[in-house]
Amino acid sequence: MEALFKHQQCLAVFSRVKFTRVLLTVLIAFTKKETSAVxxxxxxxxxxxxxxxxxxxSLHHGIQAQNDTTKGDHPIMMGFEPLVNQRLLPPTFPRYAKIIKREEMVNYFARLIDRIKTVCEVVNLTNLHCILDFFCEFSExxxxxxSRSLLQTTFLVDNKKVFGTHLMQDMVKDALRSFVSPPVLSPKCCLYNNHQAKDCIDSFVTHCVRPFCSLIQIHGHNRARQRDKLGHILEEFATLQDEAEKVDAALHTMLLKQEPQRQHLACLGTWVLYHNLRIMIQYLLSGFELELYSMHEYYYIYWYLSEFLYAWLMSTLSRADGSQMAEERIMEEQQKGRSSKKTKKKKKVRPLSREITMSQAYQNMCAGMFKTMVAFDMDGKVRKPKFELDSEQVRYEHRFAPFNSVMTPPPVHYLQFKEMSDLNKYSPPPQSPELYVAASKHFQQAKMILENIPNPDHEVPPEFDFSAHKYFPVVKLV
Known part of the structure; x- marks a missing residue:
């Protein structure tokens, strides 16, 4: 019996030593440049x-921690002093650090392993937009x-190549092709081999690298720091958008001389504007997550999102989709001219259709929330502070201050917002019951839009939940 007990203790020690070795080997693997390391x-x-x-x-083996109230929350373990490195810490305000219990430690490592497994999945992505979405979802x-640091080092090895193999410039070009299909990047276009056009697009793509790398690195910070940095990076994207419009104009002039049926207006500009709008939306939405807004501020945040940012985003996505379709038609006509065979037309799934639909749903949700908040205010259900040293205008301008560096879309100033959202311009002005009905219609519309989005994974079986009733389950189709 004693021999069995000693064997179990040895196995417990062996498991812990091996786990530590495996975990350290994983961290070393992430420092390698080869993708095989992932x-x-x-x-x-x-x-x-x-x-x-x-x-x-084997948690029950070994010396168990003794809780002593005089030592605070730190469990007493022989040969271990939790504050041994206190003098080595930087001279900042001391942060409260609690040593977790053994059971919690196992759960923590289980979650860490799941997060690292998720990090490894990023190497399967090839499109810059998909990678950006992955970083956003992981950060949420x-x-x-x-795990945030591991994701950063996996994406950009030595701050040079994506996953250690792809140039960031190539990733940007692929993202442009998939989003807006600019003629200058099409091999069938006369500009593709034009040296002057090539220099223009290469210079623009090179200037895109730094802002996009910075945008991805921002998602490696905690949520509060992210929001702060998103506000600052808008300045870089505003400069990039200005350059995109100039390059578009130059390429359009070149293209008209050789292929008058084609145009290169607002191709690159549309792509940069799309990312600008995404950053602005993310900046405002994160304020709700971080609980930065007071209740009386909700109505103008939701108004800005629904009437302005999401409206611009849908317009931008529709313009990009139209640009793709125009380029596809030209390519089809060129192929028809070369081959006399009739080809069957297949109904293509528009790559941006899902995002346009999601934007419509979000816009309806925000519009519904705006009308709900206005109705609450009419009914006296929103407590407003007694402004002494500031005013609603000061708060409004503070909330949207980072957007002042962006020229497109132009920022909506407070007086302009009050004029656009004034209900007295309607005859007669709507009352709170009418606003509640209008808000419910927006929510219903958002529900219908989301329910009609096709599920890409039809193989997921239905879930049967018997918790509500032991005979008749709630069937969930995910």
Whole structure:
């Protein structure tokens, strides 16, 4: 019996040592430049997850921590002093750090392993827009600083190449092709081999690298720091948009001379504007997440989103979709001229249709919230502060101050907002019951839009939930 007990203790120690070795090997793998290192890390993560169950089953072995109220929250362990490195810490305000219990430690490492597995999935993405979405979604989960750092080092190895293999310039060009299909990047266009046009687009793409790398790096910060940095990066994107419009104009002039049926107006500008709008929307929405707005401020935040930013975003996406379709028609006509065979037309799925639909849903949600907040204000359900040292105008201008650096879309100033949102311009002005009905229609419209979005994964089986009734389940189609 004693021999079995010693064997279990040895296994417990072995599992912990091996887990530490595997975890350190994973971290070392992420420092390598080759993409094969990520595959190696994935295999090691499976091993680490298997070892966690052995660690969990042996938590009762060894010396157990004693809780002493005189020592605060730190458990007393022989040979371990939690504050041993206090003098080595930087001279900042001391942060409260609590050593977690063993059971919580196992759960923490299980979540860390899942996050690192998620980080490894980014190498399967090839499009810059998909990578940006991945970073946004990963950041929304508020991951730990270690997993955020691993994602950053995986994306841009040594701040040079994406995943250690692709040039960022090539990623930008691919993103432009997939979003707006500019003629200058089409091999069938006369500008493709034009040296002057090539220099123009190459110079523009090179100038895109720094802002886009910075935008992705911003998502490596915590949520509060992200919002602060998003406000500052708008200045860089405003400069980039100005350059995009100039390059578009130059390329359009060149194109008209050789191919009058084509145009190059607002191709690059549309793409930069799209990212500008996304940053602005993300900046405002993160304010809700961080609980920065007071209730009496909600109505103008939702108004700005619904009437302005989402309206601009849908217009920009529709223009990009139209540009894609125009380029596709020209390509089809060129192919028809070369081959006499009739080809069957297949109904193509528009790549931007899903995002346009989602933007419509979000716009309706924001419009519904705006009308709801105005109705609440009419009914006296929103408590407004007694402004002494500031006013609503001061607060409004403070909330939207980062947008002043952007020329397109032009910022909506407070007096302009009050004029545009004034209900007295209607005859008769709507009352709160009418506003509640209008808001409910917006919410219903958003619901219908979201329900009609096709599910890309039809193989997911339905879920049967018997918690509400033991005989008749709630069936969920995900």
């Amino acid at each position: 595959a190696e890390a994935q295999k090691l993560m499976v091993q680490a997850a298997d070892l966690l169950s052995a660690i969990h089953n 989960q508020s991951p730990c600083v270690l």
